[in-house]
Amino acid sequence: MITNDAYKGNSKQHALFSQGKWELGFVQRVKPYLFFIPALALAFLFSYRPFVKTIVNSVGLVNYSGRILEFVGLENYLNLFADRNFQTSLINTFRFTGMFVPINLLFCLICALLVYRKRPLVALNETLFIIPMAVAMTSAAIAFKALFNPTIGVINHILGIQIEWFNDPAWAMVTIVVLSIWMALGLDFLLLVAALRSVPLHLIEAAEIEGATSIQKFMHIQLPLISPTILFVVSTRVRDGMLLSGPVLVMTEGGPYRSTQTLVYQMYIEGFKSGNYSKGSAISVVVFVLTFIMILAMFRFERKGVFYQ
Amino acid sequence: MKKLLKASDMTKIVFSTLIGVVILFPIYYIIAGSFFSIGEFSTAAPTIIPTSLKLTNYIRALQETMLMRFIINSFIAASVGSVMRMTVAVLCAFPVAFLKFKGKDFLFFLVLGTMMLPSDALIIENYLTISRFGLVNSYFAIISIYLLAPVQMFMLRQSFKTIPHTYRESAVIDGCGEFRFLTLIVLPMARPIVLTLTLQSFVTIWNTYLWPLLVTNDPAMRTVQVGITMLGFAESLDYGPTLAAIALIIIPSISIFVVFRKRIVEGISSGAIVG
Numbered sequence: 241m242i243t244n245d246a247y248k249g250n251s252k253q254h255a256l257f258s259q260g261k262w263e264l265g266f267v268q269r270v271k272p273y274l275f276f277i278p279a280l281a282l283a284f285l286f287s288y289r290p291f292v293k294t295i296v297n298s299v300g301l302v303n304y305s306g307r308i309l310e311f312v313g314l315e316n317y318l319n320l321f322a323d324r325n326f327q328t329s330l331i332n333t334f335r336f337t338g339m340f341v342p343i344n345l346l347f348c349l350i351c352a353l354l355v356y357r358k359r360p361l362v363a364l365n366e367t368l369f370i371i372p373m374a375v376a377m378t379s380a381a382i383a384f385k386a387l388f389n390p391t392i393g394v395i396n397h398i399l400g401i402q403i404e405w406f407n408d409p410a411w412a413m414v415t416i417v418v419l420s421i422w423m424a425l426g427l428d429f430l431l432l433v434a435a436l437r438s439v440p441l442h443l444i445e446a447a448e449i450e451g452a453t454s455i456q457k458f459m460h461i462q463l464p465l466i467s468p469t470i471l472f473v474v475s476t477r478v479r480d481g482m483l484l485s486g487p488v489l490v491m492t493e494g495g496p497y498r499s500t501q502t503l504v505y506q507m508y509i510e511g512f513k514s515g516n517y518s519k520g521s522a523i524s525v526v527v528f529v530l531t532f533i534m535i536l537a538m539f540r541f542e543r544k545g546v547f548y549q
Numbered sequence: 550m551k552k553l554l555k556a557s558d559m560t561k562i563v564f565s566t567l568i569g570v571v572i573l574f575p576i577y578y579i580i581a582g583s584f585f586s587i588g589e590f591s592t593a594a595p596t597i598i599p600t601s602l603k604l605t606n607y608i609r610a611l612q613e614t615m616l617m618r619f620i621i622n623s624f625i626a627a628s629v630g631s632v633m634r635m636t637v638a639v640l641c642a643f644p645v646a647f648l649k650f651k652g653k654d655f656l657f658f659l660v661l662g663t664m665m666l667p668s669d670a671l672i673i674e675n676y677l678t679i680s681r682f683g684l685v686n687s688y689f690a691i692i693s694i695y696l697l698a699p700v701q702m703f704m705l706r707q708s709f710k711t712i713p714h715t716y717r718e719s720a721v722i723d724g725c726g727e728f729r730f731l732t733l734i735v736l737p738m739a740r741p742i743v744l745t746l747t748l749q750s751f752v753t754i755w756n757t758y759l760w761p762l763l764v765t766n767d768p769a770m771r772t773v774q775v776g777i778t779m780l781g782f783a784e785s786l787d788y789g790p791t792l793a794a795i796a797l798i799i800i801p802s803i804s805i806f807v808v809f810r811k812r813i814v815e816g817i818s819s820g821a822i823v824g
Contacts, residue, residue, distance in 0.1 A: 275644040276660075278640055278641070279638075279640065280660065286697065288666075306674075354565040368568075370810075371573060375802070376802070378758050380575065382792075386578070431817065431818075508672070511676075517673060524670045527667070
């Protein structure tokens with residue numbers, strides 16, 4: 241009897257346990273996915289859905305509230321590439337990137353080479369190089385606007401030149417390049433200096449014993465070893481260049497004579513000032529494609545020119 | 550030999566100090582200019598040293614504009630936004646690092662894939678979404694597109710992975726649930742990186758310009774980055790009050806930066822890719 245009862249109880253317990261286990265198993269199986277919900281919802285809502293919608297809008301006629309009235313195929317793109325205004329934006333975007341990325345890299349490399357080795361005052365010099373990181377873009381842009389101002393600005397005065405920075409189409413872009421380098425400097429410098437410091441010292445010392453000059457040391461030892469960091473800096477900055485808009489909005493508003501009007505700036509104007517969402521979306525798609533091609537090109541280059549230890 | 554080294558050090562010091570002074574100059578100019586009177590701005594020979602340290606420009610910046618309101622708005626958006634952003638990132642990085650389930654890599658890839666879609670090129674559609682929800686001029690609108698931080702999720706996952714698996718095993722044996730394991734064991738252990746990333750998020754949201762410019766049109770909802778470009782002083786070449794307003798914003802951020810310099814530098818340097 242007793243054994244029978246015990247057996248019964250046991251089987252009951254067993255049944256309960258297995259049911260609980262099943263429930264637990266179900267919860268256990270679903271739980272990992274629950275953690276993902278916020279991230280996936282945000283990715284869908286603010287990245288993938290708008291991405292798809294942007295592509296769809298770029299081949300349609302869109303009204304003021306963002307609804308598609310009809311599909312027009314590639315008409316928006318044909319109009320876009322025939323638009324002189326857009327051609328200017330495209331050229332300006334490349335003009336900016338072509339000036340900004342190489343000068344920025346060169347300047348940051350020089351700064352990094354000046355401080356990567358232990359010597360007196362390294363900490364102070366480093367701090368001076370990275371301090372622009374603490375200043376936000378708009379603050380910096382307003383300050384540079386005042387500094388470059390042809391009448392009240394001190395840059396013309398100190399350098400003893402008379403350049404109408406913001407009225408001369410040839411020079412307006414230079415002010416944006418200078419501002420962008422000033423803002424990018426801190427981060428890129430830090431990345432490069434960290435890379436230079438991680439180059440094994442014995443390699444450099446061996447080269448020094450062999451009588452290598454600083455240039456030889458740099459070209460044959462340091463440059464190949466820090467090339468992954470250089471690739472990273474260049475590709476992030478190329479991407480930033482393709483997406484330039486903030487400094488343009490604050491400093492020049494695309495002028496003079498559209499000489500600083502970039503793609504994202506024009507997209508903003510078409511989308512929000514003229515309410516032309518179709519054209520704005522077509523420009524977005526061009527920006528996506530360009531950024532993507534640039535990144536692909538970087539990775540192709542990586543296979544040839546970048547060395548990993 | 551030693552003397553030669555010293556000489557090369559000397560040239561390096563001179564050069565880097567010169568470059569440093571040039572880099573510092575705009576910041577110096579903001580602070581010096583915040584004390585200039587209109588007269589000092591419009592002289593034929595622009596000065597760079599203020600003649601007096603009167604606070605007139607600061608008083609004007611605070612009294613004639615909504616600067617304080619802008620600062621408060623940015624502070625609310627950046628603090629709420631960075632905490633929410635970290636919460637989403639931690640929740641996503643945790644199962645990727647610790648749990649085993651079907652489709653994990655694919656889901657994480659979906660989230661990281663958003664890195665390929667630059668948010669600046671999505672602003673038109675995102676604006677339409679926000680306006681359809683009637684959220685224009687809200688704090689949520691300002692932070693909405695920054696709540697997902699794929700790069701930070703990746704860094705969190707890397708750091709979570711360094712926590713030994715034995716911790717998880719003993720937690721499971723002791724009957725500790727997933728969520729409690731995350732809050733009681735993982736988060737305290739990953740505290741430095743979580744704090745650094747939260748600080749980084751705060752700065753990111755604080756500094757954004759284009760998106761808050763679009764989703765706010767009520768002056769009372771402007772963030773500081775947007776508001777500062779619309780103070781209306783600079784049109785008359787009277788940069789004094791504008792520079793004073795900028796000084797009020799950058800002095801705290803520079804101070805914080807100098808205090809946390811080591812941590813910021815380490816955070817960035819550890820991310821450097823070296824072959």
